Each structure stands twice: as structure tokens, then as C-alpha cells.
Amino acid sequence: MRIPVGVLGATGAVGQKFIKLLEGHPWLEVTQVAASERSAGKRYADVVSWKQNTPIPAAVRDLEVRPCTPDLACRIVFSGLDASVAGEVEENFARAGAIVLTNSRNHRMDDDVPLVIPELNHDHLGLIPVQRRKRAGDGYIVANSNCSTMFLAMALGPLHRAFKVEKVFVATMQAISGAGYPGVPSLDILGNVIPFIGGEEEKMEVETRKILGRFKGESIELADFAVSAQCNRVAVEDGHTESVSVKFARKTTVEEITEAFQDFSGPPQRLGLPSAPERPLIVMSEKDRPQPRFDVNHSNGMAALVGRIRPCPVLDFKFTVLGHNTIRGAAGASILNAELLKAQGFLD
Numbered sequence: 001m002r003i004p005v006g007v008l009g010a011t012g013a014v015g016q017k018f019i020k021l022l023e024g025h026p027w028l029e030v031t032q033v034a035a036s037e038r039s040a041g042k043r044y045a046d047v048v049s050w051k052q053n054t055p056i057p058a059a060v061r062d063l064e065v066r067p068c069t070p071d072l073a074c075r076i077v078f079s080g081l082d083a084s085v086a087g088e089v090e091e092n093f094a095r096a097g098a099i100v101l102t103n104s105r106n107h108r109m110d111d112d113v114p115l116v117i118p119e120l121n122h123d124h125l126g127l128i129p130v131q132r133r134k135r136a137g138d139g140y141i142v143a144n145s146n147c148s149t150m151f152l153a154m155a156l157g158p159l160h161r162a163f164k165v166e167k168v169f170v171a172t173m174q175a176i177s178g179a180g181y182p183g184v185p186s187l188d189i190l191g192n193v194i195p196f197i198g199g200e201e202e203k204m205e206v207e208t209r210k211i212l213g214r215f216k217g218e219s220i221e222l223a224d225f226a227v228s229a230q231c232n233r234v235a236v237e238d239g240h241t242e243s244v245s246v247k248f249a250r251k252t253t254v255e256e257i258t259e260a261f262q263d264f265s266g267p268p269q270r271l272g273l274p275s276a277p278e279r280p281l282i283v284m285s286e287k288d289r290p291q292p293r294f295d296v297n298h299s300n301g302m303a304a305l306v307g308r309i310r311p312c313p314v315l316d317f318k319f320t321v322l323g324h325n326t327i328r329g330a331a332g333a334s335i336l337n338a339e340l341l342k343a344q345g346f347l348d
């Protein structure tokens with residue numbers, strides 16, 4: 001028996017990715033789909049503008065799209081809701097006893113909401129009992145990070161443990177699919193770079209520090225380093241590329257950094273979670289990789305790819321990291337979080 005789950009925002013870019021990734025999942029089965037009043041009451045296949053490269057799963061195609069009210073016949077919901085509505089809707093579900101795994105920004109920085117990357121900070125799930133107590137309910141919200149934060153945090157995690165990060169500069173080149181569907185107008189992005197993504201730099205600068213922060217029993221103490229982010233939208237379909245420079249408290253070398261990336265793994269790998277990549281970080285040695293066109297689907301989109309590790313004349317070292325924004329940067333991350341919750345008894 002698989003666990004029935006619902007997808008909120010099921011018609012959107014992230015919602016579709018949930019439905020695609022959960023097809024044939026060994027533990028979880030999509031039985032409910034929900035979206036806005038525009039879509040509610042209609043057959044999923046009739047209302048969705050399906051943009052995945054596999055057909056709509058047969059089990060979902062004929063489902064009736066429900067409104068996002070917490071009377072869905074499932075206790076676990078994945079949220080790919082637009083941020084304009086996600087905050088209130090997710091709270092309503094959690095208050096009604098649902099377990100909400102969200103991609104939206106609204107609750108990520110709440111004191112009692114774990115912002116989780118299972119390889120890095122599974123201990124932050126200790127906030128779940130705190131959240132249940134504070135909000136007086138059985139339900140709870142677990143968030144995954146903003147998509148560009150995901151790859152920065154995955155790369156910095158093992159380096160922070162080994163050499164203690166002090167300062168970070170990051171410039172991103174972010175795919176169009178990161179803006180949802182229909183997203184950025186083609187006339188704005190074709191042959192162009194847009195050096196502004198609303199709120200993105202602020203999210204990278206603070207979420208990274210929460211993820212790499214310390215669980216203190218009732219809250220998270222933010223990691224003690226500064227991040228300066230510059231975010232750009234580029235004409236790439238899928239995959240966020242990030243150029244990162246880092247200063248460390250301890251002396252290190254390119255070889256040690258490479259080793260820290262290569263040796264990085266965590267609970268998803270140890271527990272053999274169904275969506276876990278064999279290695280969360282893949283080091284590429286070619287001088288011109290990683291590139292989104294060739295590398296973004298490595299490990300089914302669940303790994304981050306690092307390359308170009310070299311000294312930095314201003315800070316200490318610099319490198320490039322790439323990841324799939326709607327898989328490991330969104331739906332795949334939530335699904336991995338759900339698998340971790342199940343493995344640790346939080347779905348019982």
C-alpha cells in the first residue's frame with residue numbers, strides 16, 4: 001500500500017514535476033490534485049498545460065482538480081503554490097492536521113519551520129515537535145530552499161564542515177523554468193540576460209545561513225558567515241549555474257576541497273532513500289564543465305555538479321556549481337524530504 005498524497009499547485013511548473021517524479025514512486029501515490037479556482041472542478045488533463053517530456057501519468061490524467069482547501073482525502077501534501085497564496089493555504093492545511101512539504105518562500109524563515117536538505121541538516125527536523133507545540137496541532141510544515149540556494153548550500157555544506165566558511169560571493173545564471181509557466185516573456189529573454197530576479201538575492205543570502213545553521217533545541221542559530229548574491233535570468237531552459245568565491249577560516253587546498261566534495265554524503269545515501277542520488281555532489285574535471293545543456297540531468301536531476309575549482313585572488317577559492325532547478329531545486333527536494341520524514345518515523 002502506497003501512501004496517498006496531494007499536490008497543491010498541481011498545474012504549475014513545480015506541480016507538474018511532482019506528478020512526473022511521483023509516477024511509480026515506491027512509497028507515495030498522487031491521489032489528489034489542487035490548484036486555483038480557475039482550474040478547480042475540471043479534469044486535470046483538460047486544464048493543465050503539460051510541459052513535461054513524458055505523458056501525464058494515467059493515474060492523474062482523469063483526477064478532478066480540487067480547490068486548495070484542507071478537506072483533501074490525504075494527510076500529506078506537496079505544495080508548488082504561487083507565493084501570493086501559499087502562506088495562508090499551507091497554514092490552513094497544517095492546522096487541519098496535514099503534513100505540508102513546501103517549495104514556496106512563505107514559511108521558510110519561520111522560526112519553527114525546518115528548512116531541510118537531508119544530506120546537510122536532517123537534525124533540523126527536531127523543529128517539528130516545537131512547531132506542533134507552538135501551533136497546537138498534529139500537522140506541520142517542512143520547507144525546502146529556494147532553487148538557487150539549494151545548489152549553493154549543497155556545495156558549501158561539506159566545505160563549511162571542513163574549513164569553516166567566512167565569506168561568500170555568488171553570481172547566478174538562472175534558467176527560465178525557474179520563473180514558472182508561462183514565466184518570462186520570450187521577447188524579454190531571447191538573446192538577453194536579465195540582471196534581476198525579485199527577492200532572489202535576499203533569499204540566497206539568508207536561507208543558506210539557516211540551512212547551514214545549528215539546531216538549538218527550539219530554533220536555528222544562523223551560520224555565522226556573510227553571503228553576497230547577484231542573480232541573473234538567462235536564456236536556458238532548465239538548470240541554474242552559479243559562480244562561487246569563498247573565504248575560509250582554515251587554510252586548505254584545491255585537492256582538499258575536491259576531496260570534501262567527493263566524500264560528501266548523508267542520511268539519504270546511508271538509508272538508500274528512493275530519490276537519493278548515489279552522490280549528492282559530482283565533481284567534473286573538464287575545464288569547461290558543468291554546463292546545463294549536457295549535465296543538468298545527471299543522477300536524474302538530483303545531484304549538484306561542481307567544477308572549475310581553483311584559487312581566487314580576492315577570497316580563497318572559487319568554483320562553479322550547477323543543478324536542476326525544478327528537480328533537486330524544487331519538487332525532487334520535497335520528495336526527498338518526505339522520504340526522510342518517513343524513514344525517521346515522522347509520517348506515522
Ligand SMILES: NC(=O)c1ccc[n+]([C@@H]2O[C@H](COP(=O)([O-])OP(=O)(O)OC[C@H]3O[C@@H](n4cnc5c(N)ncnc54)[C@H](OP(=O)(O)O)[C@@H]3O)[C@@H](O)[C@H]2O)c1
Pocket residue numbers: 008009010011012013014015034035036037038039040068079080081082083085086103104105145146147177178179180181182325326329330
Ligand atoms: N520553478 C522553479 O524552478 C521553482 C523552484 C523552487 C521553488 N519554486 C516555487 O514554487 C512555487 C510554484 O512555482 P512554479 O514555478 O510552479 O509556478 P507556476 O508555474 O506559476 O504555478 C503556480 C501554481 O499555483 C496555482 N495558483 C495560483 N494562484 C492560486 C490561487 N489563488 N489559489 C490556488 N492555487 C493558485 C496555479 O494554479 P492555476 O494553474 O489554477 O492558476 C499553479 O498550479 C512558487 O512559490 C515558486 O517560487 C519554483
